[in-house]
Amino acid sequence: MGYEIERFISEISDNLICKLCHKVYDNPKSLTSCDHIFCFSCIEKIVINENCCPLDHTLIESSCIEEAPPFILDYLSVMKIKCDFSEHGCRESVPLNRLLLHRLNCEFHPERKIKCTNCEVDVEKYRLSDHNCINLLKNKIDFLSDQINDLKNYYNNELSSLRCRLEN
Ligand SMILES: [Zn+2]
Ligand SMILES: [Zn+2]
Ligand SMILES: [Zn+2]
Ligand SMILES: [Zn+2]
Known part of the structure; x- marks a missing residue:
């Protein structure tokens, strides 16, 4: 399935539209048998x-699927597209070849984690307003006291083995 045409800033040439999903090519592949181009997921x-x-x-078989011609790929890679999270407030448009990277770092990513100023635990942005600081802090305390116990055990063992060595 390709990219929605409305997400692009500039006008889209017909050469860049997949005839199966009627959207802008996503990962376009061409068929060696007839030179038609489709999104990989579509074909x-x-x-x-x-x-x-x-x-x-x-007639085609899987060996007939090839990379789309370079001019198509080059053309697509620089087309500016709106971020996936524009509904969440992102106003950025990036070249298609940078979309993946932008999406990973987008500050409007709905699952992006940020530090709560009360409990200082990282929580998903969309859960920030309704998360329970007390519960998160309890979990953190449990986790830390487990760690402390482990450390205690470790040093107790070390200590007793040292004592043993001293006595002998
Ligand atoms: Zn398609
Ligand atoms: Zn064809
Ligand atoms: Zn964004
Ligand atoms: Zn909190």
């Missing part, structure tokens, strides 16, 4: 299930 199922090009019914 993948068809090759497996029907064995022929959906536009001209040329």
